[in-house]
Amino acid sequence: MVEPLFQQKNRSNNFSNNKIGRPASPTKELVNELLQQQVNYNFELNFILFRCRRATVQEKYDKNFK
Numbered sequence: 001m002v003e004p005l006f007q008q009k010n011r012s013n014n015f016s017n018n019k020i021g022r023p024a025s026p027t028k029e030l031v032n033e034l035l036q037q038q039v040n041y042n043f044e045l046n047f048i049l050f051r052c053r054r055a056t057v058q059e060k061y062d063k064n065f066k
Contacts, residue, residue, distance in 0.1 A: 026034075
């Protein structure tokens with residue numbers, strides 16, 4: 001049998017109110033690791049954008065001068 005909607009809602013509210021044990025603040029190692037991941041991501045993204053830009057310029061050159 002399907003539960004009434006308000007009972008499902010109450011159950012989900014109870015679940016969301018449960019506290020999850022977490023440290024008060026991130027550790028220095030975790031912060032450094034996350035920053036390094038962001039730097040790596042930015043580097044890869046910039047490299048991809050550079051290659052796309054370069055390919056676009058090459059296509060325009062080929063179209064106009066060949």
